[in-house]
Amino acid sequence: MTPLPGGAGVVGLDHVVLGARELERGRRDLADAGFSPSGGGVHVGKGTANELVRLSTGYLEILTVVDPSEALAYGGSRKQVVDFLEAVPSGLLGYALEVADIAETREALAGRGVSTSGPHSMTRIQPDGRRIGWRTALIDDRQWLTPHPFLIQWDDVDRWGASTDRHPNGVTRVSSVTVASADLAASREVYTALGADVVDSGQHEMTLTLADLTIRVQHPRGHARASVGLLSVSFAVEDPADGEFLPGRLVDWLGSGQRAD
Structure with a gap:
């Protein structure tokens, strides 16, 4: 760690x-x-x-x-x-x-x-x-x-026991999150203080990276979902050719329901 x-x-x-x-x-x-x-x-x-x-x-x-x-x-x-x-x-x-x-x-x-x-x-x-x-x-x-x-x-290092980190859908990790912020300047200060790097920035959105995570911050204007907060999540898979849409209910939870990266 x-x-x-x-x-x-x-x-x-x-x-x-x-x-x-x-x-x-x-x-x-x-x-x-x-x-x-x-x-x-x-x-x-x-x-x-x-x-x-x-x-x-x-x-x-x-x-x-x-x-x-x-x-x-x-x-x-x-x-x-x-x-x-x-x-x-x-x-x-x-x-x-x-x-x-x-x-x-x-x-x-x-x-x-x-x-x-x-x-x-x-x-x-x-x-x-x-x-x-x-x-x-x-x-x-x-x-x-x-x-x-x-x-x-x-506080506890080994908390998983014998549980698996391998899944039939091939997902290995969360690759990106998209959040809505009513104050992009304030969010930029928070994320850069956490160690994120700004890779693209515009009037209504910006993209940052933190380790292997991509963070997209958007102004909530135009979004039908909650005005601020986590909007969507994307995943990395072992073999992109085997990636599938996450079906049904989970798509609703995860926001955009886009194909895994």
Whole structure:
């Protein structure tokens, strides 16, 4: 786990989060789209639970609410999930970057004028009873429906056990994300503080790279989807000739539904 040079201790993309009212349906949708789910668990004291898909780099997470009262009592990001899934049955919530040391990253970002909250401690109980722990920091104190990633540092290195990172659809990793931001200049400051390089910039959109991830930031004007936040996700596959459209429900979640890279 080596941070990128010249950044704020960022290692790379950690995961993309999709919200779903019905976790079991989410599992079926993943399997129908050619993924091999890895299992998940319950977030202790937060009122939420998940299902994960391990990739060769990073992973996908389906997040659901299992105890609305507990999630609302916890507030913050958990309340945002409750509100989101009351409004829509499923959709993209956000994404995370892994960092080597969350305290050092927060300090580095503060030096660049980027505000963060945290660290927020989290625990998940796996189906086999193991407890997995991590800490997060939220840029501008918002985890979901924001143009910026949240940050995560894992307390446990081996959290996957025997789960596979190989899938019938050939997907190996997330290759790009597209987000909508009402303030492109502010988003540029956030992403460059995280260590991203600007490769193209215009009046209404810009493209950045961070490790092997391409980040497209667009003004929400003209988008039928949510005004700000994660709009779509693209994947890399082992053999581009074997890439397929992600079918049905998962296309709705992932936004554009474009062919894997």
